Amino acid sequence: MADKSPGRPRExxxxxxxxxxxxxxxxxxxxGTSTRALATSLGISSSSLYAAFGSKADLFDEAVRTYALRYSAVYDVAIxxxxxxxxxxxxxxxxISEFVRADDGHPGCLTSSAVMVDTSATLDVRTFVTDLQRRDEERLRNRIERSALVGDVPSGTDAATLSSLLQTLWHGLATRADLGAGVTELTSTAELAIALLSLERPGDVSQ
Known part of the structure; x- marks a missing residue:
């Protein structure tokens, strides 16, 4: 008789x-999301869900962290x-490309949506997301400061204020995506914001 594999394969x-x-x-x-609904959507049994992720709270934690890090990775490329x-x-x-992902079955930014108001009491997801976004803003501010040193931004530009404004615009785009705005609307908004900042001409935000 053939030996059994050491573990049951993932389903x-x-x-x-x-x-x-x-x-x-x-x-x-x-x-409002039950463990049974999660198991059904994932196409596995509740016991398999617990084996793979632990509790429902653990699954929520991992989902939010995964998406938060994906949003943060955009900064790595941009700076x-x-x-x-x-x-x-x-x-x-x-x-914008991350906020509006039809292949994921939902528009918007998970970490800025109403979901973050309703989290497990055992998780500290909001602190994780807040700290990550603060680090992203700090990286952006440092990048603006480097641009100021080489004359890439107008003299006297306050890097902290500009980075704060850009983060505010980022959150605004995320909120609009949560409300159902599509790529065209969000891109037009971003292009106008950049033009008003005199940093680029309208039409230069490319996917």
Whole structure:
């Protein structure tokens, strides 16, 4: 008789499972999403869900962290651009692309949506997200300061104020996406914001 494999093979793809779970949390919040609904959506049994993720709270935690880090990764790409105008253009374009992901089955930014009001009492997800976004803003401020040193921004530009404004615009785009705004509307808004900041011409925010 052939030896049995040391472990039962996974019945699902973990990344697909996280996307499916995030969709349910987006639609119904943490409290309104049952473990049974999660298991059904993921196509596994409740026992398999517990084996893979632990509790429902653990699954929520991992889903939010995964998406938060994905949003933060946009900053990694953007701040490497050679000019500040290109940094901001890439930041907005990349973020909009993440906010409106039809392949994930839901529009918007998970970490800025109403979902974050309804979290497990055992989790500190909001602190994690807040700290991550503060670090992103700090990286953006440092990038603006470097641009100021080489004359890439107007003399006297306050890097802290400008980075705060850009983060405010970022959150505004995220909120509009949560309300159902599509790529075209969000891109037009970002282009106008950049033009008003005199950093670039309208029409230069590319996906």
């Amino acid at each position: 699902f793809d973990r990344d697909d499972a996280l996307r499916a779970a995030a969709t349910l949390f987006w639609q119904h919040g943490f409290s 490497a651009e050679p000019t500040l105008a290109q940094v901001i253009s890439r930041l907005f374009a990349g973020s």
